[in-house]
Amino acid sequence: MSILSRASVQDRKRLLNLLPVANLREVFESKKAKKEDICEAEAEKTGTAQMKRIAEFVDTYLGCCKQHVYVFSHDGSPKLPDNIVDGEKVLDADGSHALYLSRAKYTVVLRNPLEEETLEFLWPISVELRHSADKDYLLVRFVVLEKNVSSYFDRPAYIASRSIKEETVLAGIAGDLLAADLNKGIKKLWHDGYIECTRSRFKKKYSMSSEMMDEEKGIKEYYPELYEIMRKSPLYTTLFDVIEDGNSIDSFSADPTHGIIGFSSYSEKGDTDAILAKIISNN
Amino acid sequence: MQFLQRLFQIISAIVPAPKLSAEEAKMLSGLDPDKFYVENVRSILNVSYATAARICETAVRQGLFERRVEVMCPDGAVAASAETESDLPETVRCWHEEDGLLEPENLPTEQLKKTTFYRLHEESDSVPYGQTA
Numbered sequence: 001m002s003i004l005s006r007a008s009v010q011d012r013k014r015l016l017n018l019l020p021v022a023n024l025r026e027v028f029e030s031k032k033a034k035k036e037d038i039c040e041a042e043a044e045k046t047g048t049a050q051m052k053r054i055a056e057f058v059d060t061y062l063g064c065c066k067q068h069v070y071v072f073s074h075d076g077s078p079k080l081p082d083n084i085v086d087g088e089k090v091l092d093a094d095g096s097h098a099l100y101l102s103r104a105k106y107t108v109v110l111r112n113p114l115e116e117e118t119l120e121f122l123w124p125i126s127v128e129l130r131h132s133a134d135k136d137y138l139l140v141r142f143v144v145l146e147k148n149v150s151s152y153f154d155r156p157a158y159i160a161s162r163s164i165k166e167e168t169v170l171a172g173i174a175g176d177l178l179a180a181d182l183n184k185g186i187k188k189l190w191h192d193g194y195i196e197c198t199r200s201r202f203k204k205k206y207s208m209s210s211e212m213m214d215e216e217k218g219i220k221e222y223y224p225e226l227y228e229i230m231r232k233s234p235l236y237t238t239l240f241d242v243i244e245d246g247n248s249i250d251s252f253s254a255d256p257t258h259g260i261i262g263f264s265s266y267s268e269k270g271d272t273d274a275i276l277a278k279i280i281s282n283n
Numbered sequence: 284m285q286f287l288q289r290l291f292q293i294i295s296a297i298v299p300a301p302k303l304s305a306e307e308a309k310m311l312s313g314l315d316p317d318k319f320y321v322e323n324v325r326s327i328l329n330v331s332y333a334t335a336a337r338i339c340e341t342a343v344r345q346g347l348f349e350r351r352v353e354v355m356c357p358d359g360a361v362a363a364s365a366e367t368e369s370d371l372p373e374t375v376r377c378w379h380e381e382d383g384l385l386e387p388e389n390l391p392t393e394q395l396k397k398t399t400f401y402r403l404h405e406e407s408d409s410v411p412y413g414q415t416a
Contacts, residue, residue: 068382068384166382199360199378199385212358212359212360213360214353214360214361214364215353215361215362215363215364236383237380237383237384237385239378239385253378253384253385253386254384255383255384258383260383260384261384262384262385262386264384264385264386264387265387
């Protein structure tokens, strides 16, 4: 928790700013109109209780953020790590999942006039142990940090470099584990009509093939013969539309063969969790 | 086969019927009545691109084909289509790959490539076989 206490108000503000405004307003019961104002007001508060409140808030609503999820297979022996690269554990729910914050530093190039600045983020990362259908999984969920950094400055700005990347963090958490192959779980959802694929790279016998449907039409609906080929092929970078009514996720991308899933938009609480749970329980 | 018959009538109206072999006629049935390009027509009829384009444009003037335009993302994916360029949305959603995953981006349509395609006009059934252009 001390990483939160030691952090500057700006760092805590940027951390809260990663989460959806609707969740911020609901939890912190703020009547402030602007997201920035809510984040600032909560970031300025100090004390252990407030740090705990922020950690619990981030942990509860991390699933609503833009995120990258890495799924690994294991034999049941891994435990949640005590620490993380350039960061620390800030919340341990029940031994089955924990929230970590890592300090990510951007080197930013500003224009007009040319200048170099640094921008720091407390990067939320969740690690979770799951057991499903006699299989054990470890999930690492990264909140996707803002790529457009111009909003943090008063002029055009570009990211020149970043101190820490997802693969660096993953090496520390799951260096010895195998990426879970999620083809089975994802294809079951596709077959059941829960999701539909609109573009994909997939492996044929002698080639890596790719399909990008016009106007995001569904492969299963418009190219049933191709769908049958893809059902038997390892899928790589693939885009899925979520067909199910009531899920706020419009689409998500995945690399099923390497156990990676990406949610590129904010969503309502529980919706990314529901998709992940379905994929894993059917895998 | 109904589409083949209809398309055969349309092509025959522009290119004299004897030029269409049975094999070409069979291949025409593979065209999607909802969407085909000049190149589809050219390759089936084994004519030049200019001739195929003339066939398509003549068919449009006669009300047999509909001309439409589609906008392509930088990776070649078609993002949207419309009757004319001005009917296309101002921005379209494209996707690009980052570290093995796909990220969306909204791009201005005017900066992207457009392609013309055709579809069979719904009422082109009424064209009498053997009519000339």
